[in-house]
Each structure stands twice: as structure tokens, then as C-alpha cells.
Amino acid sequence: MVQSDTLVGIVGAVILVAVMGGVFAYEYTQAPPGAGTFSSLYPSLDPMGDIDSDGIENEVDDDLDNDGIANDMDNETTFAASFSGSLSPAAEGSEFILPVHVDQGILHVVGNVTYAAVFPAPAPVVPAFSASLRTAEGETVATATSQVTGSTVMLSFEAMDLAPDEYELVVSHSGGDIGGDFTGNYAVHYE
Numbered sequence: 001m002v003q004s005d006t007l008v009g010i011v012g013a014v015i016l017v018a019v020m021g022g023v024f025a026y027e028y029t030q031a032p033p034g035a036g037t038f039s040s041l042y043p044s045l046d047p048m049g050d051i052d053s054d055g056i057e058n059e060v061d062d063d064l065d066n067d068g069i070a071n072d073m074d075n076e077t078t079f080a081a082s083f084s085g086s087l088s089p090a091a092e093g094s095e096f097i098l099p100v101h102v103d104q105g106i107l108h109v110v111g112n113v114t115y116a117a118v119f120p121a122p123a124p125v126v127p128a129f130s131a132s133l134r135t136a137e138g139e140t141v142a143t144a145t146s147q148v149t150g151s152t153v154m155l156s157f158e159a160m161d162l163a164p165d166e167y168e169l170v171v172s173h174s175g176g177d178i179g180g181d182f183t184g185n186y187a188v189h190y191e
């Protein structure tokens with residue numbers, strides 16, 4: 001009888017371990033990394049938002065700002081992008097437009113556009129470009145200021161207190177007859 005009781009005890013213990021193991025495995029596979037803690041880690045962000053516009057909601061995006069640094073190693077939530085474009089000499093009134101997504105929890109947007117003076121010429125001639133950020137409805141929320149360094153012109157802007165929305169970064173030819181190529185970048189910083 002003693003041997004039989006011991007056997008029952010061992011079998012019972014084995015079953016208990018198997019059940020507990022099953023519960024643990026279930027909870028482990030049912031809980032995505034960071035689930036339930038997103039709002040505590042990022043109280044200002046929208047769990048259902050999509051900062052980097054990659055189609056993966058913030059809450060389940062392992063790299064929500066798409067800078068190549070996983071969330072748990074990333075201490076700055078900033079979506080950054082670069083671009084390039086060209087406006088022809090006859091492009092007065094035409095525009096280069098880049099969509100800019102702004103999610104909940106934004107601190108500010110900064111950006112710049114750089115272009116070089118056109119050579120050869122009796123003297124370097126700079127294209128008459130301007131840059132701005134505007135809403136989809138056409139309201140300008142930031143206008144770039146320009147700084148000339150040698151033959152390079154940099155247009156820089158910053159926009160504070162933006163509502164989460166879809167915006168447009170616009171590079172336009174504001175007059176004159178000189179066109180040219182430009183490069184640029186922008187960054188949307190989040191709390």
C-alpha cells in the first residue's frame with residue numbers, strides 16, 4: 001500500500017507540474033511583448049496610432065518610430081525622414097509636396113531644405129525657393145527662414161503645438177527664373 005500511495009503522489013505531482021507548465025505557456029504566448037504596459041511607458045501616445053505610418057499600430061510596433069532601434073532600447077521617440085526634389089526655372093507657382101504624419105503626443109516638428117546656388121554665372125545665383133508646413137486644408141502652420149552659407153542656402157522651420165493630423169511639407173518656387181535641385185529632411189519629436 002505504501003508503494004501504491006507514493007506512486008499516486010508522484011503521479012499527482014507530475015500532473016500538477018504539467019498543468020502549471022501549460023498555464024505558463026498559455027499566458028506567455030497570449031501576451032505580446034509590452035502588452036498592457038504601453039500606456040505606462042508612453043502615456044502621451046495613442047496606442048492605436050501609427051507614428052511611422054507603416055500600418056502597424058504603435059502598441060504592437062516593436063520599433064514605433066522606425067529608426068532601427070527597438071522600443072526597449074530607444075530613449076527618444078522621433079520619426080525622421082529625408083527627401084530630395086527639383087523645381088524647374090519655369091516652375092513659379094508649382095510645388096513639391098511631401099506628406100507629413102503627426103500623431104498624438106507630438107512635441108514639435110523640425111525640418112530643413114538645402115540647395116546650392118546655380119553655376120556658372122557671373123555671380124552665384126540662388127533659386128527663389130521657399131518651404132513651409134501646412135494642413136491638408138491649406139493653412140500654413142510654419143514658414144521656413146533661409147540662411148545663406150557660401151553658395152548653399154538652407155531653409156529651416158519648426159512647428160510647435162500641432163494637432164495630430166496629416167500635414168504637407170511644401171517646397172515652392174516663389175519667383176525668379178532660376179530652378180534647381182534640393183535635399184531635405186524633417187523630424188517629428190514625441191514626448
Ligand SMILES: [Ca+2]
Nearest residue numbers: 050054056061
Ligand atoms: Ca507603426
Ligand SMILES: [Ca+2]
Nearest residue numbers: 063067069074
Ligand atoms: Ca525606435
Ligand SMILES: [Ca+2]
Nearest residue numbers: 067074076078
Ligand atoms: Ca528613436
